[in-house]
Amino acid sequence: MDQMSETDPTDEALLIAFSNGDASAGRDLINRLGPRLLGYAARVLGDKAEAEDAVQETMVKLWKVANDWRQGEAKVSTWAYRVLINHCTDRLRRRKIRGAVDLDSIAEPEADLKSAVEQMTEKDRADALQNALTELPERQRQAVVLRHLEGLSNPEIAEVMDIGVEAVESLTARGKRALKAALNGRKDELGYAHG
Amino acid sequence: MNSDMRMDDRDKDDALLDALFASGKSQSVEASSAFLSKLEMDMEAAIPKPKTAATKHTPPSMMEKLKGIFAATGLSSAAALGVWMGFVMPDLVTNISPISEEVTSLSAFLPGSDLSVFEE
Numbered sequence: 322m323d324q325m326s327e328t329d330p331t332d333e334a335l336l337i338a339f340s341n342g343d344a345s346a347g348r349d350l351i352n353r354l355g356p357r358l359l360g361y362a363a364r365v366l367g368d369k370a371e372a373e374d375a376v377q378e379t380m381v382k383l384w385k386v387a388n389d390w391r392q393g394e395a396k397v398s399t400w401a402y403r404v405l406i407n408h409c410t411d412r413l414r415r416r417k418i419r420g421a422v423d424l425d426s427i428a429e430p431e432a433d434l435k436s437a438v439e440q441m442t443e444k445d446r447a448d449a450l451q452n453a454l455t456e457l458p459e460r461q462r463q464a465v466v467l468r469h470l471e472g473l474s475n476p477e478i479a480e481v482m483d484i485g486v487e488a489v490e491s492l493t494a495r496g497k498r499a500l501k502a503a504l505n506g507r508k509d510e511l512g513y514a515h516g
Numbered sequence: 517m518n519s520d521m522r523m524d525d526r527d528k529d530d531a532l533l534d535a536l537f538a539s540g541k542s543q544s545v546e547a548s549s550a551f552l553s554k555l556e557m558d559m560e561a562a563i564p565k566p567k568t569a570a571t572k573h574t575p576p577s578m579m580e581k582l583k584g585i586f587a588a589t590g591l592s593s594a595a596a597l598g599v600w601m602g603f604v605m606p607d608l609v610t611n612i613s614p615i616s617e618e619v620t621s622l623s624a625f626l627p628g629s630d631l632s633v634f635e636e
Binding site: 339340341342344347348351352355356359360363364369372373376377380381384385387388443444446447448449450451469470497500501504505 | 536539542543544546547554564
Protein backbone atom coordinates (compact mmCIF):
# COMPACT_ATOMS: atom_id res chain seq x y z
CA MET A 322 0.00 0.00 0.00
CA ASP A 323 2.80 2.41 0.90
CA GLN A 324 5.22 3.40 -1.82
CA MET A 325 8.37 4.47 -0.01
CA SER A 326 11.97 3.50 0.37
CA GLU A 327 13.24 1.37 3.20
CA THR A 328 14.93 4.34 4.87
CA ASP A 329 11.72 6.38 5.02
CA PRO A 330 10.02 6.34 8.40
CA THR A 331 6.75 4.42 8.47
CA ASP A 332 3.42 6.22 8.74
CA GLU A 333 3.23 4.94 12.30
CA ALA A 334 6.65 6.36 13.19
CA LEU A 335 5.55 9.73 11.82
CA LEU A 336 2.35 9.63 13.84
CA ILE A 337 4.25 8.82 17.04
CA ALA A 338 6.70 11.64 16.31
CA PHE A 339 3.75 13.98 15.79
CA SER A 340 2.26 12.93 19.13
CA ASN A 341 5.59 13.93 20.69
CA GLY A 342 5.23 17.43 19.28
CA ASP A 343 7.04 17.03 15.93
CA ALA A 344 5.14 19.21 13.43
CA SER A 345 7.35 18.21 10.50
CA ALA A 346 6.35 14.57 11.02
CA GLY A 347 2.72 15.66 10.84
CA ARG A 348 3.47 17.54 7.61
CA ASP A 349 5.11 14.43 6.09
CA LEU A 350 2.08 12.37 7.01
CA ILE A 351 -0.22 14.91 5.35
CA ASN A 352 1.85 14.81 2.16
CA ARG A 353 1.79 11.03 2.21
CA LEU A 354 -1.85 10.40 3.06
CA GLY A 355 -3.66 13.55 1.93
CA PRO A 356 -3.46 13.08 -1.87
CA ARG A 357 -4.26 9.36 -1.70
CA LEU A 358 -7.26 9.85 0.54
CA LEU A 359 -8.46 12.70 -1.63
CA GLY A 360 -8.19 10.56 -4.79
CA TYR A 361 -10.29 7.85 -3.18
CA ALA A 362 -12.90 10.24 -1.76
CA ALA A 363 -13.26 12.13 -5.05
CA ARG A 364 -13.90 8.89 -6.94
CA VAL A 365 -16.41 7.60 -4.43
CA LEU A 366 -18.20 10.90 -3.87
CA GLY A 367 -17.79 12.34 -7.39
CA ASP A 368 -17.35 15.79 -5.88
CA LYS A 369 -13.96 17.33 -5.14
CA ALA A 370 -15.13 19.90 -2.59
CA GLU A 371 -17.02 17.29 -0.64
CA ALA A 372 -14.07 14.90 -0.93
CA GLU A 373 -11.77 17.56 0.55
CA ASP A 374 -14.13 18.02 3.49
CA ALA A 375 -14.26 14.26 4.10
CA VAL A 376 -10.45 14.00 4.02
CA GLN A 377 -10.10 16.99 6.33
CA GLU A 378 -12.45 15.39 8.86
CA THR A 379 -10.48 12.15 8.60
CA MET A 380 -7.13 13.85 9.20
CA VAL A 381 -8.49 15.82 12.17
CA LYS A 382 -9.59 12.50 13.68
CA LEU A 383 -6.13 11.09 13.06
CA TRP A 384 -4.47 13.92 15.01
CA LYS A 385 -6.92 13.35 17.85
CA VAL A 386 -6.09 9.65 18.18
CA ALA A 387 -2.32 10.18 17.80
CA ASN A 388 -1.68 10.27 21.55
CA ASP A 389 -3.59 7.04 22.14
CA TRP A 390 -2.31 5.23 19.04
CA ARG A 391 -1.60 1.57 19.81
CA GLN A 392 1.57 0.67 18.00
CA GLY A 393 1.56 -2.41 15.80
CA GLU A 394 -2.21 -2.93 15.88
CA ALA A 395 -3.25 -1.35 12.58
CA LYS A 396 -1.61 0.46 9.70
CA VAL A 397 -2.19 4.18 9.81
CA SER A 398 -3.26 4.25 6.14
CA THR A 399 -5.72 1.38 6.70
CA TRP A 400 -7.19 3.21 9.70
CA ALA A 401 -7.46 6.42 7.66
CA TYR A 402 -9.16 4.71 4.72
CA ARG A 403 -11.62 3.09 7.09
CA VAL A 404 -12.54 6.39 8.73
CA LEU A 405 -12.75 8.05 5.32
CA ILE A 406 -15.08 5.35 4.00
CA ASN A 407 -17.41 6.01 6.92
CA HIS A 408 -17.36 9.75 6.23
CA CYS A 409 -18.05 9.13 2.52
CA THR A 410 -20.90 6.74 3.35
CA ASP A 411 -22.47 9.34 5.65
CA ARG A 412 -22.19 11.96 2.95
CA LEU A 413 -23.71 9.69 0.29
CA ARG A 414 -26.61 8.87 2.58
CA ARG A 415 -27.24 12.53 3.31
CA ARG A 416 -27.05 13.23 -0.40
CA LYS A 417 -29.59 10.50 -1.12
CA ILE A 418 -31.91 12.15 1.35
CA ARG A 419 -31.40 15.51 -0.35
CA GLY A 420 -31.66 13.82 -3.76
CA ALA A 421 -28.79 15.80 -5.26
CA VAL A 422 -25.86 14.33 -7.24
CA ASP A 423 -23.54 16.74 -8.98
CA LEU A 424 -21.37 14.76 -11.38
CA ASP A 425 -19.87 17.80 -13.07
CA SER A 426 -18.19 19.19 -10.01
CA ILE A 427 -14.96 17.18 -10.21
CA ALA A 428 -12.12 19.63 -10.78
CA GLU A 429 -10.04 19.21 -13.89
CA PRO A 430 -6.58 17.80 -13.23
CA GLU A 431 -3.59 19.92 -14.11
CA ALA A 432 -2.19 19.54 -17.62
CA ASP A 433 0.90 17.39 -18.11
CA LEU A 434 3.26 16.83 -21.00
CA LYS A 435 0.92 14.68 -23.06
CA SER A 436 -0.52 16.15 -26.23
CA ALA A 437 -3.83 17.93 -25.96
CA VAL A 438 -5.64 15.33 -28.05
CA GLU A 439 -4.26 12.42 -26.09
CA GLN A 440 -5.08 14.23 -22.89
CA MET A 441 -8.63 14.79 -24.12
CA THR A 442 -9.10 11.09 -24.81
CA GLU A 443 -7.60 10.16 -21.46
CA LYS A 444 -9.91 12.61 -19.77
CA ASP A 445 -12.94 11.32 -21.65
CA ARG A 446 -12.09 7.80 -20.59
CA ALA A 447 -11.55 8.80 -16.99
CA ASP A 448 -14.86 10.69 -17.01
CA ALA A 449 -16.65 7.69 -18.51
CA LEU A 450 -15.17 5.49 -15.81
CA GLN A 451 -16.16 7.99 -13.11
CA ASN A 452 -19.73 8.13 -14.41
CA ALA A 453 -19.94 4.34 -14.54
CA LEU A 454 -18.49 4.08 -11.04
CA THR A 455 -21.12 6.47 -9.73
CA GLU A 456 -23.81 4.08 -10.96
CA LEU A 457 -22.42 1.14 -8.97
CA PRO A 458 -23.86 0.15 -5.60
CA GLU A 459 -21.87 1.84 -2.84
CA ARG A 460 -19.96 -1.19 -1.50
CA GLN A 461 -19.02 -2.40 -5.00
CA ARG A 462 -17.78 1.09 -5.86
CA GLN A 463 -15.68 1.25 -2.68
CA ALA A 464 -14.11 -2.14 -3.37
CA VAL A 465 -13.42 -1.46 -7.07
CA VAL A 466 -11.86 1.95 -6.38
CA LEU A 467 -9.66 0.60 -3.58
CA ARG A 468 -8.55 -2.40 -5.66
CA HIS A 469 -8.18 -1.04 -9.18
CA LEU A 470 -7.54 2.66 -8.70
CA GLU A 471 -5.89 2.94 -5.29
CA GLY A 472 -3.98 -0.31 -5.68
CA LEU A 473 -4.74 -1.89 -2.30
CA SER A 474 -4.48 -5.64 -1.96
CA ASN A 475 -7.56 -7.73 -1.22
CA PRO A 476 -6.51 -8.41 2.43
CA GLU A 477 -5.96 -4.68 2.92
CA ILE A 478 -9.38 -3.89 1.47
CA ALA A 479 -10.90 -6.56 3.70
CA GLU A 480 -9.39 -4.81 6.72
CA VAL A 481 -10.46 -1.36 5.55
CA MET A 482 -14.03 -2.45 4.79
CA ASP A 483 -14.21 -4.77 7.78
CA ILE A 484 -15.26 -7.79 5.70
CA GLY A 485 -13.65 -11.08 4.61
CA VAL A 486 -11.28 -11.43 1.65
CA GLU A 487 -13.83 -13.57 -0.20
CA ALA A 488 -16.43 -10.85 0.19
CA VAL A 489 -13.94 -8.38 -1.29
CA GLU A 490 -13.34 -10.66 -4.28
CA SER A 491 -17.08 -11.01 -4.78
CA LEU A 492 -17.66 -7.24 -4.56
CA THR A 493 -14.87 -6.39 -7.02
CA ALA A 494 -15.96 -9.13 -9.48
CA ARG A 495 -19.58 -7.93 -9.44
CA GLY A 496 -18.43 -4.34 -9.69
CA LYS A 497 -16.26 -5.07 -12.71
CA ARG A 498 -19.10 -6.95 -14.43
CA ALA A 499 -21.43 -4.00 -13.85
CA LEU A 500 -18.79 -1.57 -15.15
CA LYS A 501 -18.28 -3.63 -18.32
CA ALA A 502 -22.01 -3.69 -18.92
CA ALA A 503 -22.28 0.05 -18.38
CA LEU A 504 -19.34 0.84 -20.69
CA ASN A 505 -20.10 -1.74 -23.38
CA GLY A 506 -22.08 0.60 -25.57
CA ARG A 507 -19.40 3.30 -25.49
CA LYS A 508 -16.40 1.46 -26.97
CA ASP A 509 -16.41 3.48 -30.21
CA GLU A 510 -16.83 6.71 -28.36
CA LEU A 511 -13.88 5.92 -26.11
CA GLY A 512 -11.63 4.77 -28.96
CA TYR A 513 -11.48 1.08 -28.06
CA ALA A 514 -13.67 -0.46 -30.79
CA HIS A 515 -10.83 -1.30 -33.13
CA GLY A 516 -8.09 -1.88 -30.55
CA MET B 517 -16.43 -21.73 -31.97
CA ASN B 518 -19.07 -19.69 -30.14
CA SER B 519 -17.35 -20.20 -26.81
CA ASP B 520 -14.07 -19.00 -28.38
CA MET B 521 -15.81 -15.83 -29.52
CA ARG B 522 -17.28 -15.32 -26.07
CA MET B 523 -13.80 -15.71 -24.54
CA ASP B 524 -12.47 -13.17 -27.05
CA ASP B 525 -15.18 -10.69 -26.13
CA ARG B 526 -14.52 -11.23 -22.45
CA ASP B 527 -10.79 -10.65 -22.94
CA LYS B 528 -11.52 -7.48 -24.89
CA ASP B 529 -13.86 -6.25 -22.18
CA ASP B 530 -11.20 -6.94 -19.56
CA ALA B 531 -8.65 -5.08 -21.65
CA LEU B 532 -11.08 -2.16 -22.05
CA LEU B 533 -11.67 -2.02 -18.34
CA ASP B 534 -7.95 -2.22 -17.56
CA ALA B 535 -7.31 0.64 -19.96
CA LEU B 536 -10.06 2.66 -18.31
CA PHE B 537 -8.59 2.01 -14.88
CA ALA B 538 -5.22 3.19 -16.20
CA SER B 539 -6.87 6.36 -17.52
CA GLY B 540 -8.64 6.80 -14.22
CA LYS B 541 -5.32 6.56 -12.35
CA SER B 542 -3.63 9.07 -14.62
CA GLN B 543 -6.52 11.53 -14.24
CA SER B 544 -6.60 11.35 -10.48
CA VAL B 545 -7.83 14.43 -8.63
CA GLU B 546 -4.80 16.33 -7.41
CA ALA B 547 -4.54 17.79 -3.94
CA SER B 548 -4.19 21.57 -4.29
CA SER B 549 -1.66 23.44 -2.19
CA ALA B 550 -4.56 25.36 -0.60
CA PHE B 551 -6.11 22.09 0.51
CA LEU B 552 -2.81 20.76 1.89
CA SER B 553 -2.29 24.06 3.74
CA LYS B 554 -5.73 23.65 5.30
CA LEU B 555 -4.74 20.18 6.51
CA GLU B 556 -1.49 21.61 7.90
CA MET B 557 -3.33 24.29 9.83
CA ASP B 558 -5.54 21.62 11.42
CA MET B 559 -2.46 19.59 12.26
CA GLU B 560 -0.65 22.54 13.83
CA ALA B 561 -3.71 23.37 15.94
CA ALA B 562 -3.82 19.77 17.16
CA ILE B 563 -0.12 19.29 17.83
CA PRO B 564 0.46 18.17 21.42
CA LYS B 565 2.46 20.60 23.56
CA PRO B 566 5.99 19.34 24.23
CA LYS B 567 6.62 18.47 27.86
CA THR B 568 9.01 21.00 29.49
CA ALA B 569 10.84 20.82 32.84
CA ALA B 570 8.76 23.71 34.24
CA THR B 571 5.46 22.05 33.55
CA LYS B 572 6.63 18.54 34.28
CA HIS B 573 4.83 17.17 37.29
CA THR B 574 5.55 13.70 38.56
CA PRO B 575 3.50 12.24 41.38
CA PRO B 576 5.51 11.73 44.63
CA SER B 577 6.71 8.24 45.39
CA MET B 578 5.38 6.27 48.38
CA MET B 579 8.61 6.86 50.36
CA GLU B 580 8.40 10.59 49.76
CA LYS B 581 4.80 10.58 50.91
CA LEU B 582 5.73 8.66 54.10
CA LYS B 583 8.62 11.03 54.80
CA GLY B 584 6.25 13.91 54.58
CA ILE B 585 3.76 12.29 56.90
CA PHE B 586 6.48 11.47 59.46
CA ALA B 587 7.86 14.97 59.28
CA ALA B 588 4.44 16.50 59.84
CA THR B 589 3.51 14.17 62.72
CA GLY B 590 6.99 14.50 64.31
CA LEU B 591 6.83 18.26 64.28
CA SER B 592 3.34 18.43 65.74
CA SER B 593 4.18 15.77 68.37
CA ALA B 594 7.28 17.69 69.44
CA ALA B 595 5.27 20.88 69.68
CA ALA B 596 2.57 19.17 71.77
CA LEU B 597 5.20 17.61 74.07
CA GLY B 598 6.83 20.98 74.55
CA VAL B 599 3.56 22.58 75.59
CA TRP B 600 2.74 19.68 77.89
CA MET B 601 6.14 19.87 79.56
CA GLY B 602 5.74 23.57 80.02
CA PHE B 603 2.64 22.99 82.13
CA VAL B 604 3.55 19.83 83.96
CA MET B 605 7.31 19.84 84.60
CA PRO B 606 7.66 22.36 87.52
CA ASP B 607 5.48 20.20 89.82
CA LEU B 608 7.08 17.07 88.67
CA VAL B 609 10.54 18.37 89.39
CA THR B 610 9.69 19.38 92.98
CA ASN B 611 7.90 16.13 93.61
CA ILE B 612 10.55 13.75 92.57
CA SER B 613 13.68 15.66 93.44
CA PRO B 614 14.95 15.88 97.07
CA ILE B 615 17.37 18.61 96.15
CA SER B 616 15.53 21.26 98.06
CA GLU B 617 16.06 19.47 101.37
CA GLU B 618 19.55 18.04 101.17
CA VAL B 619 22.04 19.83 99.03
CA THR B 620 24.76 17.68 97.67
CA SER B 621 27.82 19.27 96.27
CA LEU B 622 29.34 18.20 93.02
CA SER B 623 32.59 17.27 94.83
CA ALA B 624 30.81 14.39 96.54
CA PHE B 625 30.62 12.65 93.23
CA LEU B 626 33.69 14.14 91.60
CA PRO B 627 36.30 14.95 94.26
CA GLY B 628 38.67 16.58 91.86
CA SER B 629 36.12 19.11 90.94
CA ASP B 630 35.99 20.87 94.34
CA LEU B 631 36.38 24.47 93.30
CA SER B 632 37.18 25.64 96.84
CA VAL B 633 40.79 24.43 96.52
CA PHE B 634 41.33 27.17 93.98
CA GLU B 635 40.06 29.80 96.33
CA GLU B 636 42.60 31.74 98.30
